[in-house]
Amino acid sequence: MSAGQPGFWDVQDRLRELSAQGDPLEKLARTVDFExxxxxxxxxLGPRDRSKGGRPAFDPVLKFRMLVLQALHGLSLAQTEYLVADRLSWMRFCRLGPGEAVPDANTLWDFREALIATGALERLFTRLDEAITAAGYLPMAGQIVDATLVSAPRQRNNDEEKARIRAGEKAAAIWPDKPAKARQKDTDARWTVKFSKAKPGPDGKPQIDIAIPAYGYKSHISIDRRHGVIRRARTTDAAAHDGARLREGLIDPNNTASEVWADTAYRSAQNEQYLQGIGRVSRIHRRKPAGRPMAKHFARGNATKSAVRAHVEHPFAYQKGVMGLVIRTIGLARAHAAITLANMGYNMKRWCWLDRQRATA
Incomplete structure (x- = not known):
């Protein structure tokens, strides 16, 4: 451990070392112009009333950069504040120096609430998609639709409270004499059961599918087949049916090809009619007939579709694995904000990867 006084250029030398080692945030900042x-x-945010005095407001782009860092690493706002103040690479990404003030968790909370209240996150998502398209990554070769469960803090309610929640009552009406408790209750999230296919037993016969209960929300996305960028997204509670969301804005009209891939949850007469009406070709999996084996040509068709449809699992795996996507907040609006920021973070990282692929091609 050096006992000498820190040198004037020590920070710059350390940043150069981080750059030489391939700082991923530096690459991200080069790819995405946050301006x-x-x-x-x-x-x-609107204009600030300077007559009230106080210190100058933090730059909104700085606060947005911190929200992106939070989404990319699955952090709380307090953890994000600490790590931006602690890590040189995160300071550089946020355009801060070692001695500059860092927005605290409460400031970031207020900023995110303002984005939610004004619906700005959807417009920011669209602006990012336009920038990716302008960079040469057009939505093409068709699109793939799917959904995944995103867990939220589980609630502990009795049967009467559960019935009132399912009936659509809000927390303030269910617990009127306990406002503190009501503020901690999420009446938008729902329980659902996810069935996992069981492996064949020792005798080779299929076992009973495993039912896994889950609580939280669902992230519905549509990616383009060519570049794997999330082009359309929607957030619902976990119990919402996947198929009905197809007709709620998940189809990207800008995709240059007409094919739409999805699993059997999206197979219905209404969806087939809807896709035909908007000039799209259905590549949705066919269901197995009840009590009868599936025809061989349908099974072969499903296998061919699966080779394409499987690409939509990559965004979900990256978000839940590397990015650690979970819902830490209460309510559908905040859950949608967290998932939208995660989708934007994924698209930014995907843009970086596409640029690297283009450079080496």
């Missing part, structure tokens, strides 16, 4: 979000962020 393209400034106009929307400034319009969302």
């Amino acid at each position: 393209l979000f400034r106009a929307e962020l400034t319009a969302t």
Whole structure:
């Protein structure tokens, strides 16, 4: 351990070392120009009343960069504040120096609430998609639709409270004499059961499928087949049926090809009619007939479709694995904000990867 006084260039030398080792955040900052979000962020916050005094407000782009860092690493706001102040690479990504003030968790909370209240996150998502398209990564070769469960803190309610929640009552009406408790109750999330296919037993016969209860929300996305970028997204409670969401804005009209891939949950007469009506070709899996084996040509068709449809699992695996996506907040609006930021974070990382592939091609 050195006992001498820190040198004037020590920080710059350390940053150069991080760059030489391939700082991923430096690469991300080179790919994504965060200034393209400034106009929307400034319009969302509106002009500040300087007559009230106080210290100057933090730059909205700085706060948005911190929300992106939070989404990329599955952190709480307090953890994000600490790590931006602690790590040189995160300071550089946020355009901060070692002695500059860092927005605290409460400031980030207020900023995110403003984005939610004004619906700005959807516009920011669209602005990012436009930038990716302008970089040469057009939505093409068809699109793939799927959904995944995103866990939220589980609630402990009695049968009467559960019935009132299912009836659509809000927490303030269910616990009127306990406002503190009501603030901690999520009446938007739902329980559901996910069935996992069991492996064949020792005798080779299939075992009973495993039913796994889950609580939280669902992230519905549509990616383009060519580049794997999330182009359309929607958030619902965990009990919402996947198939009905297909007709609620998940189809990207800008995709240059007409094919739409999805699993059997999206197979219905209404969806087939809807896709035909908007000029899309269904590549949705066919269901196995009840009590009868599936025809061989249908089984072969499903296998061919699966080779394409499987690509939609990559965003979900990356978000839940590397990014650690979970819901830490209460309510559908905040869950949608967390998932939207995760989708934007994934698209930014995907953009970096696409640029690397282009450079080595």
